[in-house]
Every structure is written in C-alpha cells, then in structure tokens.
Amino acid sequence: MSNFLDETIAAIRRKIGDFVPEFGIILGTGLGKLVDEIEVSHSLMYSNIPNFPISTVEFHSGRLIFGVLNGRNVVAMQGRLHYYEGYTMEEITFPVIVMKALGVKKLFVSNAAGSLNPSILKGDLGIIDDHINLLPDNPLRGPNEGDLGPRFPDMSEPYSKKMIEQAFDIAHRLDYRVHKVVYVSTPGPNLETRAEYRYMRIIGGDIVGMSTVPEVIVANHMGLPVFAISVVTDEGFHSDLKPVSLREIVEVAAQAEPKMTKILKELIAVQ
Numbered sequence: 146m147s148n149f150l151d152e153t154i155a156a157i158r159r160k161i162g163d164f165v166p167e168f169g170i171i172l173g174t175g176l177g178k179l180v181d182e183i184e185v186s187h188s189l190m191y192s193n194i195p196n197f198p199i200s201t202v203e204f205h206s207g208r209l210i211f212g213v214l215n216g217r218n219v220v221a222m223q224g225r226l227h228y229y230e231g232y233t234m235e236e237i238t239f240p241v242i243v244m245k246a247l248g249v250k251k252l253f254v255s256n257a258a259g260s261l262n263p264s265i266l267k268g269d270l271g272i273i274d275d276h277i278n279l280l281p282d283n284p285l286r287g288p289n290e291g292d293l294g295p296r297f298p299d300m301s302e303p304y305s306k307k308m309i310e311q312a313f314d315i316a317h318r319l320d321y322r323v324h325k326v327v328y329v330s331t332p333g334p335n336l337e338t339r340a341e342y343r344y345m346r347i348i349g350g351d352i353v354g355m356s357t358v359p360e361v362i363v364a365n366h367m368g369l370p371v372f373a374i375s376v377v378t379d380e381g382f383h384s385d386l387k388p389v390s391l392r393e394i395v396e397v398a399a400q401a402e403p404k405m406t407k408i409l410k411e412l413i414a415v416q
C-alpha cells in the first residue's frame with residue numbers, strides 16, 4: 146500500500162503544488178452540483194492519477210477537484226465508485242486514503258437512498274447517525290495497515306455527533322425536512338424485494354443505499370471524522386411497494402439536491 150500511496154501522492158503533488166485540502170467530499174449519484182460552487186484551482190482526471198481505478202465508462206470521466214468552497218480548501222470526488230460496478234473494496238476506498246494523505250481532516254459524503262421508515266418520505270433528507278453494513282466484504286479485510294489505523298477500529302461514533310448537531314441547526318433554520326437516520330448498505334444493483342425492505346426495517350434501518358459504508362469504515366479506521374447526508378429518492382414501504390425506476394430516483398435526487406448542497410456548504414464553513 147505505502148508504495149502505491151507514495152506514488153499517487155507524488156503524482157498529485159506535482160499537479161497541485163502545495164495546496165492543502167482541509168476537507169474531503171464524496172458526492173453521490175446525481176448529486177454532483179456542489180462541485181459547481183467550488184472555485185476550482187486544479188482538476189485531475191482519475192485516468193491521469195496513478196493507481197486510481199477507472200475500469201467503468203462512467204468512472205473514466207471522473208475527476209478529483211481541488212479548490213475553495215465557502216472560504217475553505219477542499220478536495221471533491223466527482224464520480225464515486227460502487228461495489229455493484231465490480232470494484233473491490235480496496236479500489237472503492239483508496240481515494241479516501243489519498244485524501245487523508247493530502248491533508249484532509251474531515252470527510253463529507255452524500256448519497257441517494259430509499260426510505261424504510263414510513264415517516265421519512267421521498268424528497269426528505271437523512272442525516273446519517275449510524276449504519277448497518279450488509280455488504281458481503283470489508284475494505285479492512287486482510288493484513289492491517291498499521292500506519293493507517295488499528296486492527297479492530299472502534300465504531301461507536303462512526304458519524305461525528307458534533308457535525309450532526311451542527312447540520313440539524315442549519316437544516317432547522319432553513320426549515321428543511323430532515324431526519325436522523327440509520328443507513329443500511331446493500332451491495333445492489335437490484336433494488337430490494339418487499340421481504341428485504343421489511344427485513345431492513347425490522348433490524349433497525351431507516352434508509353437503504355448502495356454506497357457510503359466502505360468509505361466511512363476506512364475513514365473511521367484512520368480517525369477521520371465523517372459527516373454523511375442522504376437524499377431520500379424512493380419509499381420502500383413493504384406493505385405497499387410500488388415499482389421504482391432509476392429515472393425517478395435521479396429526478397427526485399435532482400429536486401432535493403439544492404437543499405443538501407446548502408447544508409453541506411454551510412456546514413463546511415463552520416468547521
């Protein structure tokens with residue numbers, strides 16, 4: 146790992162000079178507009194960064210964006226990797242390790258998710274307080290990288306309580322519908338059956354999605370505080386399940402995105 150990491154960091158440093166990002170941002174599918182608010186100083190194609198995974202067509206156009214957001218130095222991933230695309234857990238989480246090595250002190254993550262909780266509706270926002278990992282693999286499996294973190298990382302506060310409170314203050318001031326949620330991660334790519342939605346609700350989930358947890362595990366391993374926010378794009382209420390299409394998910398995500406962007410932007414400014 147450290148040889149790979151050194152090579153990647155050296156290549157990025159040659160491009161960005163001594164720019165030090167304070168915050169890392171990973172934006173979910175259909176939730177990339179926050180990037181438009183960044184005063185960009187450097188934009189690197191993943192395909193030009195050594196050791197960055199780029200095997201899918203979508204990811205080939207991905208970029209790592211460096212710049213200033215609301216007065217703070219950030220690095221943002223435009224284009225996230227999902228397990229269902231065939232990436233390994235190591236590939237999905239390598240960018241988080243890179244961000245930390247570049248100087249990032251906190252990680253911000255967004256995603257689209259389905260609701261399991263009848264009081265959480267399409268278009269609402271979920272501020273993630275905890276998660277249940279139903280992915281069939283773990284990015285920390287294998288020999289532990291002791292330089293990065295401990296063999297058995299603590300997960301008692303996977304999402305920063307302080308940032309959750311700050312985000313609620315911001316959201317309430319803006320009068321947005323927000324909920325504190327437990328996120329269930331599923332490998333996808335199929336959506337859930339009625340029995341699966343019901344099961345996820347019974348085990349304690351409020352929302353379900355196909356991302357986020359691998360990056361959050363690796364951030365916790367390295368002691369990086371995390372804030373994560375979901376846009377609820379569909380309602381997986383098992384007793385009355387309607388078919389959902391990707392088009393609908395992307396449409397709802399686009400409608401609710403400005404609220405999520407505003408919260409993230411304000412939250413970053415108060416760190």
Ligand code: HPA
Nearest residue numbers: 257258259353354355381
């Ligand atoms: N299930 C899983 N992933 C999702 C969903 C869902 O209902 N909606 C958006 N991502």
